[in-house]
Amino acid sequence: MDAPAGSASKPKRRRRPLLIGLSALVLVIAAKFGYDYFRNRADEADLQAAIAETDRLDPGWRLEELEAKRAVVAAERDAAPVVTKAGSSAIRILNTRNVRSVLVAISQELKKLPPAAPLSAQQTEELRACLAPLAGPLADARSIAELPEGRYPFNCSPEQIWSLPHVDNSTITIWLLRSDALLQAQDGDLDQAWADCQAIFNVARAFGDEPVHVQRTRAYNIVLLCNPWNGRWPRARSPKLRSSGRKCFSRTKRITRAC
Numbered sequence: 492m493d494a495p496a497g498s499a500s501k502p503k504r505r506r507r508p509l510l511i512g513l514s515a516l517v518l519v520i521a522a523k524f525g526y527d528y529f530r531n532r533a534d535e536a537d538l539q540a541a542i543a544e545t546d547r548l549d550p551g552w553r554l555e556e557l558e559a560k561r562a563v564v565a566a567e568r569d570a571a572p573v574v575t576k577a578g579s580s581a582i583r584i585l586n587t588r589n590v591r592s593v594l595v596a597i598s599q600e601l602k603k604l605p606p607a608a609p610l611s612a613q614q615t616e617e618l619r620a621c622l623a624p625l626a627g628p629l630a631d632a633r634s635i636a637e638l639p640e641g642r643y644p645f646n647c648s649p650e651q652i653w654s655l656p657h658v659d660n661s662t663i664t665i666w667l668l669r670s671d672a673l674l675q676a677q678d679g680d681l682d683q684a685w686a687d688c689q690a691i692f693n694v695a696r697a698f699g700d701e702p703v704h705v706q707r708t709r710a711y712n713i714v715l716l717c718n719p720w721n722g723r724w725p726r727a728r729s730p731k732l733r734s735s736g737r738k739c740f741s742r743t744k745r746i747t748r749a750c
Contacts, residue, residue, distance in 0.1 A: 570638035578660025641697025
């Protein structure tokens with residue numbers, strides 16, 4: 492017996508919405524790919540136009556070109572490798588046992604003192620004990636006082652996130668020098684205390700003409716770190732030292748701002 496004619500058309504009717512839905516999905520996906528393709532083409536054209544205009548208005552702006560134009564620093568005046576040596580060796584020592592935590596604790600306590608306030612006997616001995624394991628890196632850091640320039644190797648690869656270990660090394664080196672300057676001033680050795688500050692200025696100068704903003708900002712912040720010493724040493728009855736400090740601070744501040 493033949494099936495009714497109407498029953499054969501029911502599966503076709505059921506498949507029709509599915510086909511319509513699949514067709515609509517394909518059209519949406521195709522439209523999305525088409526939009527992305529033409530949008531990428533337009534963005535690439537805008538980028539190339541911007542690069543061409545930059546080449547015309549400011550030639551030599553690429554990182555590798557800026558690196559090639561940087562000044563060459565003589566080895567006997569280059570503080571960068573010494574900062575790297577002092578900072579990296581100090582980091583290794585600070586990561587052993589509780590050296591870092593003890594030095595952080597005493598440093599935080601000393602930050603609360605006014606610039607002209609002397610350390611107590613207990614603070615002096617605690618600071619001296621904290622710096623004892625760091626005698627080697629501190630000796631390297633002190634030598635930076637005689638190195639007024641610097642040039643760190645720069646990564647010109649296209650990555651947007653760079654490794655900047657010399658920023659960390661400079662931070663640790665300054666920490667050592669500030670702590671030693673406090674201790675030397677407390678002990679009455681103002682010449683060594685001032686030499687420590689001179690070394691801090693030279694840590695800032697070691698960033699030189701680096702083309703990355705974070706290093707230039709760091710150099711300027713380093714200069715500001717030295718400002719509290721101006722209030723500590725004029726009481727030492729040394730007009731020459733006071734004048735030298737003011738001139739060095741003003742000069743280095745202008746240099747780092749100009750960078």
